[in-house]
Amino acid sequence: MALTGLDIYKLLPRTNCGDCGVPTCLAFAMKVAAKQAALDECPHVSEESQEAAGAASQPPQKLVTIGSGDRALKIGNETVMFRHDERFHHPCGIALLVNDTDDLDARMETVRSLSFERIGQIIDVDTVALNCASGDGEKLQEAAGRIQTELSLPVVLIADSADKLRPAAEGLSDGRPLLWERGGPSDALVELAASAKLPVVVEGDLEKCDADTQKAKGAGVEEMVLCPGEVSPLETLQFLTVTRRATLRRTYRPLGYPVLVRAWAQDPVQQSLEGCHYVDKYAGIVVLEVDSPEYVLPVLVTRQGIYIDPQVPVQVEAKVHEINNPTETSPLIVTTNFSLTYYSVLGEVEASRVPARILTVDTKGTSVLTAWAADEFGPEQIKDAIEKSGVFDQLGEGYRKPIIPGLVAVISGELREELEQEVIVGPKEASGLGRFLNNEWPKLVG
C-alpha cells in the first residue's frame, strides 16, 4: 500500500536537478510520501517508475486544473480536514454565474470589478460559471471563447445536455473549461471529456458520485469535480465533509476529487453567508449568483483567511517604510510587522496624503496587542528597532517623536525614558490616523 519516502526515492532519477520545485530528489520523495505532491510532478520520472509506484504514490485527492495560463485554477490535493493539522493548500475558486444570453460586456466588467486589494494581496472572483441559458451550444461556445480571451479566467460550462457542451468543449479545449452537465455526466459527456481531455463535474448524491466517477475514470476521464446538486445548505456541508473524510481518512479514491457547490439561496444575504460556509468547509469551487461587491467581498475575505498557513505568520519586512516621499519633518509611525496591522496603517497613511515613515518592529508577525502581551512590542523592542533603523538620523531635531498605537498608550512613559525623546500616543484605530496626521501632528511638532 503506502510507499515510504525511501521507496519513492529509489524510483526517482536521483539527479537533484530541482525541476520539481524541491531542491533534492529525497526531499521531493518525502513530499510524495506525505501525499503533498504527486510523483508525476517530477518531469523526469520514468514510466516504469510511475507504474511501479502506481496509484499508491498519488495524493488521495486529485489535483484538478481548470483553465490555462497564469490564471488557471488548481483545486484539490488537500491533505487535512483541519487547517491547524497542516494548512489548506489550494484556495477554492469563487465563480460568478453568467448566462450566455447576458450582455457579456457588462458581465465581464462586473467580474473585473470584483477584485480588491487586501493585506497586500489581490483577492478576486477568479472563475466564471457560464450557463447555457440560450439552449444553443454554438452560442455557449462563442460566449465562452470571449470570456477566455478577454478575461483569461477559467470557465465552468453549464448545460442540461452533453450536445450543448460539445461545440465549446471541442473548440475551446486548450482553455480547459470544466464541463458541468446538470445531473450528469451522461455517457455522451464522459466520451466527450475523455477525448477532449477535459475535467467534468459529477453531480448527485454520494452513491451516484461514487458510481459515476468510477465509470468515467474507466472511460478515460482523469480530472473530475464532485457536486451535490441543489440540496439544502446543511446537506451540502455534510456532503463536503463526508467526501473529504472518505478521501483523506480512508484513501477512498472514487470520492477523491474536489467539490463544486453553488450557493442556492435566493436572498442575496443568505447566499453570501452560504458562500462563506462552503469556503470554510472544504469547497473547491463556490458558484455565486450575487454580483455586487457587498455580497461577494465577505466570501473572498473568508477564503483569504482560511487558506493562510497557520504555521507561518503573515508578516512584512521589519524596517522603515517610506510613504509619500517623507522628508526630515515627516512623522514617524511605529507599528508591528503583522501584515494585517501594517496594511491597515499603510492604507490610512496613504489616504491621508501626509508624507510619513512607518517603522515596522519585528514582532514575529503579530498584532499590536498580541505582540505587547507576548513581550514583543514593549519599550525595549521599540527602542532597539528605532536605533537599529537609524531613522532618527533622517529626522530633524524637533521631529524625533515616534507616534505609537493608541492601544499601547500604557508604554508611552517608559518608552519616553528609554529613548530620552518625546513619544506621541496616536489614536486607537488606524482609521483615526488620517485626521490625526493632518490636524493634530502639525500642532504637536508646531
Added chain:
Amino acid sequence: MPVPDVKEKFSGVVHAVTIGATSEQGGSRTRTVTIGGETGLPMLSFEAEYPHRPAFALEVNTAGADDWHSQARKHVGEVAADLEKWAARCEEWGADLVCLHLDAAHPDLGGRSPEECADDVKRVLGATGLPLIVWGADVDEVDNNVLPKCTQAAAGENCLFGTAKEANYRTLAASCLADSHKIIAEAPSDINLSKQLHILLGDVGVNVQNIVMHPTCGALGFGMVYIYTTIERGRIAALGGDVLMQQPVVVNMGKEIGRVKEATSPDEDAPQWGKLDVRAPLWEAATAVGYMEAGAELFIMRNPEALQQAKTAVEALWPKA
C-alpha cells in the same frame, strides 16, 4: 465497492448550559436558553446529536452607543439613552438573550458606582423577559467592585456573568457561586490558558458545567481565522474527551465589527465595496456564522439586522433536534 462509512463517534460531549430562570425556577424570565449539548463537530447530524441551537444575544450598553459604527447606531440610536427601552427592543428584534455591558462603570466612561450598576441590571431584568448576560467593564478592580453587587441584584435569575480571567477570577467566581449564576471564563486565544483557568475556577468551587468560555475574538478578516482555529481545536479536544474543554463557547463579537473598514466605511469613501447598509450587517452575520462553523454556540452582537441574518442562516443550517 460501497461508499465507506466515515461516521465518527466521539467520547466527549459539550456541556449543555442553561441561562435564565422562569418563575417556576425562582426567577422572572419568560423563557430560558440552553446552549451546548452537541456530541459532534458542528452540524454533522449523520453522526451526532445537536439538541440545542446556537443562541444570539444583543448588546445593551450602559455607556450608550455613541461610539458604535453608524449602521449599528442606526438601529439602536433612538433607544440607546434608555436601557429599559433598549432591552425591551432587543426582544422585538429577535434576540434570544440580552447582554448588558457595564462599560459606564469604566473610570473613563463615567465610573458608574456598583450600586448604580446593580440598579441597571435590575431595570433591564424588569424591562425584558429574556435571559440576561452581564459583562463587566474589563478593568479588574472595577469589575471586582461592581460585579458582586450585580450578581446579588440578579439573584435567582440564573444569568451568565463575565468575565473571569486568569489574573482575576476569584471575586466573580465567589459571587456567581453565592447567587447561583453561570460564569464566562475568558482566556485569550489559547487552549491551554482556557484549561488552566477552568482548573482554577474548579478549585474555588465552580462546577465546570456552569462555565461558558470566551476565547476572545476578532472580526472576519481581522484576526477571526486565528480564533476560528482556536475554537475548532478546542472542540476537537472536547469531543476527544478532554473535560476541561467541554464548555460551550461564547464570542463577544459586536464591537469587533466596528474595527473593520470594509464593514463600516461610508459609501463615498469606499464605493468599490458596495452599499454600506448591506456591508455592515452582513459582515457581522458572516463573522457569526464563521465562528459557528468552528463550534461557537453563543453570539453577542450589536446590529439587530445582523442578528436576524445570522439567525436565518442558522435555520437553514442547524440540524433539527
